[in-house]
Each structure stands twice: as structure tokens, then as C-alpha cells.
Amino acid sequence: MALLVKNGRIITATDDLLADIYVEDQTITAVGTGLKADASAEVIDATGKLVFPGFIDPHVHIYLPFMGTFAKDNYETASKAALVGGTTTLIEMCCPSRAESPLEAFELWRSKADRLAAVDYSFHMGVTKFDEGTEKQLREIVSRGISSFKVFLAYQGAFGIDDEELFRTLKLAKELGVIVTAHCENATAIAQLQNQLIAAGKTGPEFHEPSRPESVETEGVHHLMTFAELTGAHVYVVHTSCDGAVQAAQAARYRGVNAWIETVIPYLVLDKTYAEKENFEGAKYVMSPPIRDRKNQPVLWDAIRNRLISTVATDHAPFDFASQKSKGVDDFTKIPNGIPSVEDRVNLLYTHGVATGRIDLNTFVDAASTQAAKLFGLYPRKGTIQVGSDADLVIYDPEYRGTISARTQQMAVDYSAFEGWEIKGRPSVVTVRGEVQVRDGQFVGTVGRGQFLARKPNHF
Ligand code: URP
Ligand code: ZN
Ligand code: ZN
Numbered sequence: 001m002a003l004l005v006k007n008g009r010i011i012t013a014t015d016d017l018l019a020d021i022y023v024e025d026q027t028i029t030a031v032g033t034g035l036k037a038d039a040s041a042e043v044i045d046a047t048g049k050l051v052f053p054g055f056i057d058p059h060v061h062i063y064l065p066f067m068g069t070f071a072k073d074n075y076e077t078a079s080k081a082a083l084v085g086g087t088t089t090l091i092e093m094c095c096p097s098r099a100e101s102p103l104e105a106f107e108l109w110r111s112k113a114d115r116l117a118a119v120d121y122s123f124h125m126g127v128t129k130f131d132e133g134t135e136k137q138l139r140e141i142v143s144r145g146i147s148s149f150k151v152f153l154a155y156q157g158a159f160g161i162d163d164e165e166l167f168r169t170l171k172l173a174k175e176l177g178v179i180v181t182a183h184c185e186n187a188t189a190i191a192q193l194q195n196q197l198i199a200a201g202k203t204g205p206e207f208h209e210p211s212r213p214e215s216v217e218t219e220g221v222h223h224l225m226t227f228a229e230l231t232g233a234h235v236y237v238v239h240t241s242c243d244g245a246v247q248a249a250q251a252a253r254y255r256g257v258n259a260w261i262e263t264v265i266p267y268l269v270l271d272k273t274y275a276e277k278e279n280f281e282g283a284k285y286v287m288s289p290p291i292r293d294r295k296n297q298p299v300l301w302d303a304i305r306n307r308l309i310s311t312v313a314t315d316h317a318p319f320d321f322a323s324q325k326s327k328g329v330d331d332f333t334k335i336p337n338g339i340p341s342v343e344d345r346v347n348l349l350y351t352h353g354v355a356t357g358r359i360d361l362n363t364f365v366d367a368a369s370t371q372a373a374k375l376f377g378l379y380p381r382k383g384t385i386q387v388g389s390d391a392d393l394v395i396y397d398p399e400y401r402g403t404i405s406a407r408t409q410q411m412a413v414d415y416s417a418f419e420g421w422e423i424k425g426r427p428s429v430v431t432v433r434g435e436v437q438v439r440d441g442q443f444v445g446t447v448g449r450g451q452f453l454a455r456k457p458n459h460f
Pocket of ligand 1: 061183239286287288289315317337338339
């Protein structure tokens with residue numbers, strides 16, 4: 001069915017115009033003023049609203065076996081949460097254990113999405129071991145539409161790889177034109193600091209941050225940059241939390257390394273005092289790298305505004321407070337790491353970024369949609385509003401006022417890290433390939449309609 005969105009203020013990463021959008025067969029077929037619709041077309045009046053391209057979250061975990069448990073969402077709950085929050089495309093981390101075959105893991109992760117996704121989706125393929133066998137399978141996975149890898153320099157004994165594996169992964173990625181996303185923290189230093197703190201009886205969630213201080217992350221970024229420089233690979237630092245880490249990546253870019261930086265919404269709005277909350281409440285705020293001293297926030301916001309940070313993702317990783325975070329009640333190293341936020345990213349970025357004047361509307365779209373599409377081989381199908389793009393549209397009401405609460409959220413988790421926080425603005429209508437999935441904050445879409453997005457290597 002055709003769809004006409006009339007009189008909206010269309011915002012892309014570069015443009016700001018009052019116009020109509022016409023959609024036929026899932027695709028934008030016209031952008032202009034005074035567009036006329038077929039009698040059968042649905043017409044949405046977007047007067048007074050902002051019209052954004054569907055937002056893309058390039059860093060989420062949905063199916064995640066991790067720290068002795070599993071993340072809580074499935075593709076149905078995560079899709080609903082994402083869509084209600086304006087996110088129409090997810091790129092999930094496919095994270096096999098070292099013992100699993102990459103191809104089997106890839107098929108397993110795909111099967112989790114196949115029948116339940118309402119968003120469109122792809123995966124970053126986790127490389128958690130590298131040998132001849134994995135190399136062959138990684139080549140096959142790339143030929144099946146995956147153009148990004150994920151490596152962990154942290155999580156020793158779980159997802160983490162050693163330096164030989166890192167070097168060989170980056171070399172393969174360079175050859176294939178694949179970008180490598182990386183969790184950068186020095187695993188050895190973390191293990192030592194964790195041992196010291198626990199031995200000293202410092203077992204609460206407030207000691208998670210001191211066990212992974214800023215220097216440990218900065219060193220991790222520097223380490224990745226050295227290997228990227230040696231191999232010529234294109235790298236993307238995920239969940240950058242602090243000034244030192246941004247500077248390490250920027251210094252590498254200055255000397256010609258092909259590096260991009262992601263931050264995630266928790267670092268922009270939360271600080272380490274949340275992990276110090278009493279009665280173990282701080283566990284709700286344990287993620288890695290940890291939420292940091294407040295002084296880092298203006299640095300991150302400035303870097304988004306200057307477009308030194310390319311993307312704002314979530315690192316959505318939902319673990320229940322009562323039954324899962326509680327595993328670490330006597331030992332912070334056992335608290336499953338992660339803060340759920342796929343539902344809240346866009347509204348928090350708008351409220352704390354655009355509405356406060358920290359970033360403008362074009363930068364908002366660039367960081368939350370366009371850059372992810374460009375870096376991960378989805379542009380211009382996704383990430384913008386132009387003729388030929390998928391009709392993923394977010395009709396956003398900037399006048400809406402409401403509060404975030406676990407009681408009303410779609411995410412399948414028993415708390416919100418942003419409980420009671422005010423939001424200024426929210427999506428009133430969200431479409432995926434021309435079909436309305438959200439109306440007035442409610443999911444009205446079709447579970448299982450989401451498509452796997454086969455991507456081609458960028459070769460930049
Ligand atoms: O704390 C986090 N970040 N949990 C999810 C796994 C990861 O490191 O991305
Ligand atoms: Zn990570
Ligand atoms: Zn992650």
C-alpha cells in the first residue's frame with residue numbers, strides 16, 4: 001500500500017526542509033511539496049512534527065550467553081522496544097564461545113531473529129578464536145552478507161582473543177574489506193585489579209569502575225590502533241566511555257589509521273555515582289567499560305558535535321536485577337555486565353542532546369542513523385530520506401512530554417536505568433519499509449516482518 005507523509009519537517013544528516021514523502025512498495029518514491037496520493041494511500045499529517053530516517057542501533061545484544069546466564073530479550077521484545085523508541089534497524093553482536101564453530105553460531109543467531117524480528121537487522125560477526133578453520137568459515141560468513149567483525153580485547157577466558165589472533169583477524173578483514181568493531185580494554189590489567197580489590201574485601205558494584213579504570217580502556221584503544229596501523233585494517237571502537245580513549249583513537253586517526261569511534265547512550269547521561277547506589281542498586285549500572293566520572297560527559301558530547309565520534313549506539317544488554325545482577329551480590333566481578341537502553345536511546349539523545357542545545361538536529365540524525373548506515377554498508381538503503389531509500393521513517397513529536405519507567409517499557413527486563421526520567425519528545429509514528437509499526441507510542445506492527453540485511457564489504 002502507498003503512504004503519503006504530508007507537511008513534515010524532514011531532517012537528514014545534511015538537510016532540513018518542509019516537504020512531503022511518498023512511499024510505494026516499501027520504498028520512498030518522491031520527496032517534494034504538494035505531493036498527491038492515490039485514493040488507496042494512507043495519509044499521515046506530520047504538521048508540527050520532525051521526520052527522521054529510521055534510527056539504526058549498530059551495537060546491541062539480544063541473544064547473549066554471557067557470564068553464566070542469558071540476556072533477557074528475544075527478537076520480539078527487543079524489536080518492539082527498538083521500534084517504540086524510533087530504532088528501525090538493529091545490528092547485533094553475534095558472540096560465539098571459543099568452542100563454537102563460527103558458521104554454526106551465525107546460523108544460530110540468525111535463527112533467533114528469523115521469525116521474531118519486526119525491525120530489519122544484521123550482525124557483526126564475533127571472532128572469538130582465530131585459526132585456519134575459523135578463517136575459512138569467516139570467509140563464508142562474509143559471502144553470506146556480513147561485512148563487519150567484532151573482537152574483544154577484554155573478557156579473558158570468554159570472548160577475548162590474544163594478540164596473534166587479533167593480528168590475523170585484522171589482516172583477513174583488510175583483505176576482505178570488512179570493518180572490525182572492537183571492545184578495547186586490557187584484559188590482563190583488569191584481571192589483576194579485580195583480584196586485588198576482591199582480596200581487599202572491596203566487593204560491591206562501586207568497585208567495578210576502579211577495576212577497569214580509564215587508563216585500562218585508553219591502553220586498549222591504543223593497542224587496537226597499533227595493530228590497525230600494522231595491518232591497514234579499518235577499525236571501529238565500540239562503547240567509548242572516556243576522554244583518554246577518544247584521544248587515543250583521534251591520535252591514531254591523525255597518523256592515518258582508519259579508525260572510527262562509537263559511544264553509547266549510558267555514558268552520555270549516567271556517571272559512576274549511579275554504580276555507588278545503596279542496597280546493591282548500583283548493580284543496575286554495571287557495564288563494561290564502566291560508566292565514568294562526570295567530567296567525561298562534556299568531552300563525549302563535544303566529540304559528537306564535532307563529529308569526531310561517529311555514532312551513538314546503546315550496547316543494549318538486558319539482565320534482570322532480581323535474578324541475574326544478584327549473582328554478584330558478594331562479588332562485583334560476577335554481576336552480568338550490561339545496561340538495557342535500546343528503547344530509550346533516541347529519546348534520551350534528543351532530550352539531553354538536541355533539546356539542551358548540545359547537538360543540532362542534523363548531527364543527531366548523523367550520529368544515531370546515517371553514520372552507522374555508511375560505516376556498515378547499509379547506505380543509502382538505510383540512514384537517510386531520499387528517493388530509492390527504504391521507507392523507514394520516524395515521525396517525531398518534539399512537544400511530547402513523558403517519563404521513562406520499567407512498568408511501561410517493552411524491554412523484557414525488570415528495571416530501567418532511567419526510572420522516572422523525563423523525556424522531551426518521542427516518536428509518534430514509526431514505519432519500516434512503508435508499513436506503520438508504531439502509533440502514539442504503541443507497537444502496532446507485525447512480528448516476524450523484519451528482514452535480514454545482507455551487506456557487502458565496503459572496501460572504503
Ligand atoms: O557491559 C557490557 N558492555 N555488556 C555487553 C557485552 C559487551 O562488552 O559489549
Ligand atoms: Zn563490549
Ligand atoms: Zn556490546
